[in-house]
Amino acid sequence: MDFRILGPVEVWNNGEEIPLDGSKQRTVLAALLLAGGRMLSDSHLCALLWGENPPATFNAQLYTYVSRLRKYLGDGVNIVRRRPGYLIRIKPGELDSEEFDRLSRAGREALRLGRYAEAARQLGAALELWRGPALANVTEFLADTQSYRLEEARMVALECRIEADLALGRHVQLLSELTGLVAERPLHEGLRIQLMRALCDSDRQADALGVYQDGRRVLAEELGIDPGRALSEAYRAILSGGSTGLVPAQRRHEVVALGR
Structure with a gap:
C-alpha cells in the first residue's frame, strides 16, 4: 500500500x-x-x-x-x-511523508559530514516525493494545522539540497532555480543568500549585490525591518571580495520531523 x-x-x-x-x-x-x-x-x-x-x-x-x-x-x-x-x-515505508523525513534526515547528515554528492542525491530523492502542496484535498481545518509544518520541512530540505549543489560547484545550473525561488519567496533571506552565492561563484558580483539591495528594499517595505545578520554578512563579504559568508542551511533551521 x-x-x-x-x-x-x-x-x-x-x-x-x-x-x-x-x-x-x-x-x-x-x-x-x-x-x-x-x-x-x-x-x-x-x-x-x-x-x-x-x-x-x-x-x-x-x-x-x-x-x-x-x-x-x-x-x-x-x-x-x-x-x-x-x-x-501501516507498514514502514508506506507513507510518503515518513519516507521524505527519512531521506531528508540522511541527506542533512551527509551534508553535515561534507559528503555533498550523497547529500544532494538523498535530498533530491526526498523532494521528488512532493507532488504539489501537501494535503491539497482535505478540509481547511486539517490543512490549517498541518500544511505549514510540512511546507517548512520541505523548504529545509530544499535549502540543504541547494547547499550541497553549491558545494559541488553547480552554481551555474542553480541560477535559474534560485532566481525563481527568490521571486516566489522574496522575504526568504536564506534563499536570497544562496542566490548571491551562486552569482558570485559565476563571477557576477554586481548582480549579487543587486539581489541584496532588492531584498533590503522588500524587507523594509513589507515588514519594516532591516536584513538579518546572515544576509548582511553575506553582503559585506561580497564588498570585501571574499566569500558570501553563507551559513549552512541545516544550521539555520530547527527541523521538525514529519508525522511525529
Missing part, C-alpha cells in the same frame, strides 16, 4: 489508485496517518472535519467515514477503534 499526503491525499495499491469518497474521508485518513500510530480522539477528528460547528450527527458520520475507509483499504490496513478515538497501523 502506498499512502500519499505530500500533494493531494491519495492511496495506491499495486499501481492502481484506490478511490476515496471526498474531502472529509480523505481528512480522516490523513489525520490518522499524520498521528504516526497514536490515537486521535473523536472530538479532535470532529474539529478537523467541521471546525467549531459540527453537525448533530457527527458521531454517526465519523463512524461512516471510518467504515468506508476500512472497506476501501481492505485487510492490509488496520484502523483500530480505541476509545475515545481511532488509530491507524
